[in-house]
Amino acid sequence: MPRETVAEFTVDHVQVLDREGTVDTDLEPDLGEERLEELYRLMKLARRFEERAIALQRRGEIGTYAPAIGQEAAQIGSASALAAEDWMTTSFRESAAYLARGTPIDRLLCYAMGMEEGAEVPEGSRSMPPSIAVGSQALHGVGIGWGQAMLGEEGASLVYFGDGATSEGDVYEALNLAGVYDARTVFFCQNNQYAISVPREEQSRAETLAQKAIAAGIEGIQVDGNDVLGVYAVTRAALARAREGRPTLVEAITYRRSMHTTADDPSVYREPEEERDWEAYDPIDRFETYLRERGVLDDELIAAIEERVEADLEEGIERAMDERDSVDPAEMFDYAYADLPPWVERQREAFEEGPGGASGDGTSAGGHGE
Amino acid sequence: MASNRTLVEAVREALSEELARDDSVVVYGQDVAVDGGVFRATQGLAETYPERVYDAPVAESGIVGLGVGLAAVGLRPVPEIQFSGFAFQAFHQIQQHVARLHSRTRGTLSCPMTLRTPYGGGIRALEHHSESYEAGYAHIPGLKVVIPSGPADAKGLLASAIRDPDPVLFLEPMRIYRAFREEVPEGDHLVPIGEARVVDPGEDVTVVAWGAMLREARRAAGAVDASVELIDARSISPLDTETITDSVRKTGRCVVVHEAPRSGGMGAEVAARIGEEAFFYLEAPVERVAGYDVPYPLFAREEAYLPDRERILAGIERAIET
Ligand SMILES: Cc1ncc(C[n+]2csc(CCOP(=O)(O)OP(=O)(O)O)c2C)c(N)n1
Numbered sequence: 001m002p003r004e005t006v007a008e009f010t011v012d013h014v015q016v017l018d019r020e021g022t023v024d025t026d027l028e029p030d031l032g033e034e035r036l037e038e039l040y041r042l043m044k045l046a047r048r049f050e051e052r053a054i055a056l057q058r059r060g061e062i063g064t065y066a067p068a069i070g071q072e073a074a075q076i077g078s079a080s081a082l083a084a085e086d087w088m089t090t091s092f093r094e095s096a097a098y099l100a101r102g103t104p105i106d107r108l109l110c111y112a113m114g115m116e117e118g119a120e121v122p123e124g125s126r127s128m129p130p131s132i133a134v135g136s137q138a139l140h141g142v143g144i145g146w147g148q149a150m151l152g153e154e155g156a157s158l159v160y161f162g163d164g165a166t167s168e169g170d171v172y173e174a175l176n177l178a179g180v181y182d183a184r185t186v187f188f189c190q191n192n193q194y195a196i197s198v199p200r201e202e203q204s205r206a207e208t209l210a211q212k213a214i215a216a217g218i219e220g221i222q223v224d225g226n227d228v229l230g231v232y233a234v235t236r237a238a239l240a241r242a243r244e245g246r247p248t249l250v251e252a253i254t255y256r257r258s259m260h261t262t263a264d265d266p267s268v269y270r271e272p273e274e275e276r277d278w279e280a281y282d283p284i285d286r287f288e289t290y291l292r293e294r295g296v297l298d299d300e301l302i303a304a305i306e307e308r309v310e311a312d313l314e315e316g317i318e319r320a321m322d323e324r325d326s327v328d329p330a331e332m333f334d335y336a337y338a339d340l341p342p343w344v345e346r347q348r349e350a351f352e353e354g355p356g357g358a359s360g361d362g363t364s365a366g367g368h369g370e
Numbered sequence: 371m372a373s374n375r376t377l378v379e380a381v382r383e384a385l386s387e388e389l390a391r392d393d394s395v396v397v398y399g400q401d402v403a404v405d406g407g408v409f410r411a412t413q414g415l416a417e418t419y420p421e422r423v424y425d426a427p428v429a430e431s432g433i434v435g436l437g438v439g440l441a442a443v444g445l446r447p448v449p450e451i452q453f454s455g456f457a458f459q460a461f462h463q464i465q466q467h468v469a470r471l472h473s474r475t476r477g478t479l480s481c482p483m484t485l486r487t488p489y490g491g492g493i494r495a496l497e498h499h500s501e502s503y504e505a506g507y508a509h510i511p512g513l514k515v516v517i518p519s520g521p522a523d524a525k526g527l528l529a530s531a532i533r534d535p536d537p538v539l540f541l542e543p544m545r546i547y548r549a550f551r552e553e554v555p556e557g558d559h560l561v562p563i564g565e566a567r568v569v570d571p572g573e574d575v576t577v578v579a580w581g582a583m584l585r586e587a588r589r590a591a592g593a594v595d596a597s598v599e600l601i602d603a604r605s606i607s608p609l610d611t612e613t614i615t616d617s618v619r620k621t622g623r624c625v626v627v628h629e630a631p632r633s634g635g636m637g638a639e640v641a642a643r644i645g646e647e648a649f650f651y652l653e654a655p656v657e658r659v660a661g662y663d664v665p666y667p668l669f670a671r672e673e674a675y676l677p678d679r680e681r682i683l684a685g686i687e688r689a690i691e692t
Contacts, residue, residue, distance in 0.1 A: 063494050063669055092496070114494065114669030132497040133456060134428050167427035168459070195428050197405035203427050269404050329667075329674030336664040343633070347662045351674070355684035 011210045013222040013253075016230035019281055021289030029233040033296050037305075039080060039228055040291055043072040043284050045309045046096035049105065050258065052313055053095070053112060057262040061321070062112040066093045070226075070257030073283030074190045076100045077231030078158065078252070081239055085155035087148070089128040089141040093190075093256075094160050101127050105316025106323065113324050116335070126155070134195075135161055135168030138187065142178045142247075145185030149245060156184040156242040158235070164195025166209050175216035175249060182245030186238040187213075189249065190225060192256035197269035213249035225252030226283040229290075255281070372553040377546055380521035380554050381411045381486070384528035385448065387557070389419050395532060396440060398424035399433055399450030399486075408452055409488055409547055430459035434485065438467045441481040448532055451487040454541060455498030457507075468537045469512035484531040484538045489517070490582050491629055491676055492545035494669040501666050502581070502630040505639070507539050508607035514538040515606040516563055519584035521552040523604060526561030534563060543582040566610035568617070572599035575689050576617040578640055579627040580604060583677060587627045590682035596690050606636055614640060615647040622653035623689045627682055632660035654692035659685035 016027045031039070050067040057065045068075060075096035082088060082101065090097060095108050103125070111118025111130070119129035128144075131137035141159025148155050165171050166189060178185045189209055193200050206212065213220030219241070223234040231252055238248035255278040259266050266275075291297040333348035334340060340348070350357050375383065389395050397415060399407070403425040406413030416423040426433050430451055437447035451457045457464070464485070471481040491500035508515045514536055518524035524542070531538035566578075569588065574596040579587035580603040591598035599617050603609060618624050624644055626637035641656035659677045667675050 064496055111668075114671070116668055116671075132499075133459065136459075164428035167429040167432070169429065169431050170459075195400075196408065197401045198425050198427070202425060263408070268406075324670065327670050329671045332664050332667040332671045332675060333662065344663050347632070347664075351662070355680040357684075 009211065009214045011208045011220055011222060013224070014230050014234050015224040015227050016233055017227045017286060017290055019286065021286050021293065023229065023290060027230070027233055029229055029236065031232070036291060036294075036296050037301070039076060039232070040287060040297065041305050041309065042076045042080070042096070042100050043228065043287065044305060045312065046072045046076060046099050047284060048309050048313055049095055049099060049108070052317065053109075054258070054262060056109075056317070062109065063114050064261050064263050065112055066261045067258040068093045068096055068256065070255045070278065070282065071190055071192055072096050073228035073287065074225035074231055074252040074254045077228040078188050078235040078250075081232050081235035082158055083155065085126070085153065086239065087126040087128070087141075087144045087155060087157045089137050089144065089157065089159040090130050091134070091137060091161050091165065092130050092132050093162070094130065097160060098127060103127060105313060106319035109316060109320035110323055113320060115324065115327055116331075117323065135165035135171045137161065138165070138171045138174035139177070141187070142174045142181070142183045142185050145178065145183035145242065145247065146181040148184050149182060154243075156186065156239045158186045158188055158239065160188050160190065162195060163189060163191040163193070163200050163203055163209055164198065165189070166212055167203055172212070175213060175218060178247040179217040183247055184242040184245060185247045186235065186242050187247070187249040188235065189251045190254055191251050192254050194256060194260065194270070196260045196264065199269075208251060210249055210251035219246065219248045220251070221248060222251045222253060225254030226281050226286065228283060228287050254283075257282075371556040373556060374551045375521045375525075375554040376548045376551055377518065377521045377524045377542065378409055378411050378548060380525040381528055381542060382413060382415070383554065384525045384532070385412060385415060386418070388448070388529055388532045389415065389422060392446060392532075394444060394446045395448055396422050396424075396445050397448045397450070398426050400426055400428055400452045402426070402450050407450060409544065411486070411542070412450065430456050431463050434460035434463040434468060437483045437485075438463065438471060438481055441471070441483055442479050446482055446532060448484045448486065451485060453499045454487040454489040454503070455501045457485070457487055464507070464513065464539070465510050469510045472536065473512060480535055481537045482535050484528070484534070484540055486528075486540045486542060488544040488547070489541035490543045490545055491666060491672055492582060494672070495544075497668060500672065502628070502661070504541060504606050505630060505634060505636045508609070508636060508639070512536065514563055514608065515541065516604065517541045517543065517581040517606055518604065519543070519546070519581055519602050522554045522559070523561050523567070523602075525554050526559045527563065527604065529558070530560050530563050533560075538563065541581065545582040546585065549585075561604075564605045564608040564610060566604055566613040567602045568613065569600040569602050570598065572597040572621065574598065574621055575623040575625060575686055576601060576614070576621045577625045577627065577682075577686060578603055578614055580606065581629070583627045583629055586677060586679055587682050589679040590686060593679065593683055594686045594690075596686070598686065609636075609639065609643070611643045611647060615644060618644050618648045619651045622651055625657040625659060625682070625685045625689050627659045627677055627685070629661050629676055631663050632658055633663050635660050654689050657685045657689040
């Protein structure tokens with residue numbers, strides 16, 4: 001029986017800024033000093049935001065929180081490649097990406113404080129609210145990218161998920177559908193090495209996660225996810241292709257240096273040596289080395305940036321706390337449907353009357369929504 | 371002999387004893403092995419049974435669908451879905467295959483799967499981590515749905531579920547995983563599925579509850595100026611109609627308490643069965659104290675959503691005063 005190879009595939013890995021902070025000038029994205037400084041400020045802001053969020057959770061001010069310390073380059077680099085007309089669809093660990101898109105700090109904190117208010121999409125924003133169910137959002141990102149093509153819009157769609165999410169059926173379906181419909185979608189997988197406790201190697205036998213694109217007939221590429229310039233360049237190129245109807249799966253290799261969530265204890269499933277190894281590849285330190293050598297940053301400027309970051313955080317936290325103090329629980333009835341249906345209206349009235357109210361839970365007296 | 375256990379410890383004990391008793395039991399799910407489960411329900415099991423306790427990729431449909439195959443070759447899968455809100459990712463497997471394998475093959479194959487999953491609200495969790503859609507599962511013929519309200523029952527019901535020839539969805543109320551301890555019989559302890567428990571006998575009004583709501587209902591019953599017969603339904607499907615209707619024939623009044631949304635919830639089913647079987651004994655309409663018909667709110671508003679002692683108390687009073 002004749003047997004021959006009918007298809008062969010390769011997956012590229014991209015790194016622009018190496019671990020010592022030396023840049024590959026052939027691949028270096030063309031960013032002015034101001035943009036570089038801005039990338040740096042955003043990474044610092046994200047790092048401090050995560051640290052403050054963990055501290056706030058420890059004090060009982062916010063709920064269970066999923067920090068992305070160590071993933072700043074992956075998120076800031078990719079989200080900074082988005083144009084205003086592009087859409088972003090996220091998972092639950094993308095505070096840094098939201099910050100890069102200009103989402104106010106207090107909105108993120110309100111959400112973390114358990115207030116639906118924090119998930120409202122501000123007028124003109126093209127950022128979807130976070131999806132807590134792992135991988136389910138990948139399909140939405142494809143729907144957006146396909147819809148944009150149908151509508152003849154300018155933009156493209158960037159969807160975030162983790163390494164664990166690539167095991168979910170929804171993500172496979174999303175990759176396949178993006179290829180079928182020429183969706184203007186870029187899949188951005190942050191491979192941070194763990195899905196809660198399960199290491200990347202036990203998530204899939206595949207050598208790379210990027211190669212999951214291949215079966216769907218779309219492009220798969222790996223990037224050093226702790227290299228903000230590499231992430232930016234790869235994402236920007238992928239978004240440009242997406243605008244032509246060619247979707248891409250980007251696998252950003254990074255490391256979640258913090259716990260999975262504030263309810264997690266990573267010492268159960270990983271070794272301190274591994275954590276120390278990755279500490280040496282911290283995305284912020286590496287970028288700072290490069291920027292100092294390029295003369296973009298010096299001690300004085302860094303101090304000024306840090307001061308601004310702290311002030312912004314302080315203000316955001318204060319705003320969120322003020323908003324929490326004025327939460328109206330009865331609002332939970334108002335958004336279940338576009339128009340408040342009569343039976344829910346009655347439940348709302350009963351709720352406001354309190355448990356002693358004549359109509360109980362709102363349906364026993366007066367029937368059920370007739 | 372009995373030991374003082376929390377609900378989560380009782381679950382772990384049942385799993386450990388069933389793994390020891392039956393070589394065909396296989397435990398697997400997201401983070402269940404090395405991490406011992408996000409609630410530590412499976413802690414230590416992988417060390418003792420490395421060949422029968424596995425971590426799984428993040429793939430609920432995969433986890434449940436695999437179990438259908440494991441069952442087909444004669445194993446007894448006991449998968450865990452990390453939070454019941456994500457069992458929806460596997461809903462098609464549950465409805466189309468788990469619940470139907472036996473009937474589809476006219477009994478030549480079966481799916482004795484016990485699908486365990488933390489369930490319900492009250493722990494300030496993230497979106498989708500607090501829902502209680504037991505009615506949706508109870509609506510599926512071929513599937514049993516069990517919800518313990520305390521450690522002893524958790525152990526006995528889980529052991530029964532694992533030994534049951536039919537698939538069982540075993541919902542574990544997160545809020546009471548560690549809220550209190552209770553004497554749990556050591557060794558073999560089986561609580562039959564399909565039998566409700568009369569927690570406290572009474573004469574004036576029947577209160578039916580399950581899961582974490584049982585404790586709230588009990589607190590309310592203790593505060594009311596009437597003799598309350600409190601029933602823990604325990605098994606949502608099959609539901610023990612007889613225990614409930616016998617009680618209503620005696621009291622003439624019934625309040626059903628659940629944290630799931632009111633419309634289409636199991637309270638409606640309880641009320642309907644009372645209407646069918648004990649209508650002429652009723653002295654008041656069956657009262658439902660339930661969650662509201664809104665998506666489960668994020669935690670800043672969850673206390674407003676969940677039935678508590680006051681709301682249940684008011685429900686009981688309405689039933690009595692009518
Ligand atoms: C559908 C679904 N299943 C399970 C969970 C519970 N859970 C939350 S995060 C997580 C691991 C996700 O890992 P990964 O996709 O790698 O993202 P990361 O947390 O590393 O950012 C799991 C299993 C969930 N939120 N959604």
